[in-house]
Amino acid sequence: MNRKPYVVAIAGGTCSGKSTLADNLEAAFAPKCTVQALHMDGYFKKEPPTTVAPITRKVYVEHNSPDTLELDRMYADFQKLAAPGSGLDLLLVEGLFALYLDPIRERADLKIFVDLPSDERLARRIVRFMAWGQTFEEVTERYLDTVRFRHNELIEPTRWHADLVVNGVLDRAQGVDVASCYIQRRLEE
DSSP states (O other), X not given: OOOOOEEEXXXXXXXXXXXXXXXXXXXXXXXXXXXXXXXXXXXXOSSOOEEXXXXXXXXXXXXXXXXXXXXXXXXXXXXXXXXXXXXXXXXXXXXXXXXXXXXXXXXXXXXXXXXXXXXXXXXXXXXXXXXXXXXXXXXXXXXXIIIHHHIIIIIGGGGGGOSEEEESSSOHHHHHHHHHHHHHHHHHO
16 A cells, blocks of 8 residues: 555754654554654764854854754655655654754654753763763853754744654653554554
8 A cells, every 4th residue: 555654753952852752652663563763863964064152152063953964865765764655654753853844844744842951951961972972071061052052043943843742851651652642543544
């Protein structure tokens, strides 16, 4: 059958739990249907642009703007996976810009925003990036210099495109359950 996959776009701030939600939904639906997650982090340019911090004027490698992504490649993969006859029942698109980029947002059947207060996102980011070898000072300086500004400029406003806002602080299983029930109902239609 040439049915279009049901597309779920999952956005939210840095370290809010987007990937975790996508992975949990993928695991929940894998036994029931053909599902695939498309993670925007897999499309970062090998040589990303730089940005100038608005307050300190320090120059950083940019990772919090759509300009940092190989958009042509990502859109091509997305269109292939979201097309009728792709063999997928469910496509999960996850990333900072899942609700920002028109071609993805407009094709999404369900739009989810994972909300998490900035202090908790920063705490998670510190743990993650220090595990990758950055110092506490490097992580916090970059977050305060550029990441929070990009969040307020590009990510936070996209919550208004969401059909469902999932609280990233509460029991994560509850958000997965709510989204799963809704998606399951739509897949059965």
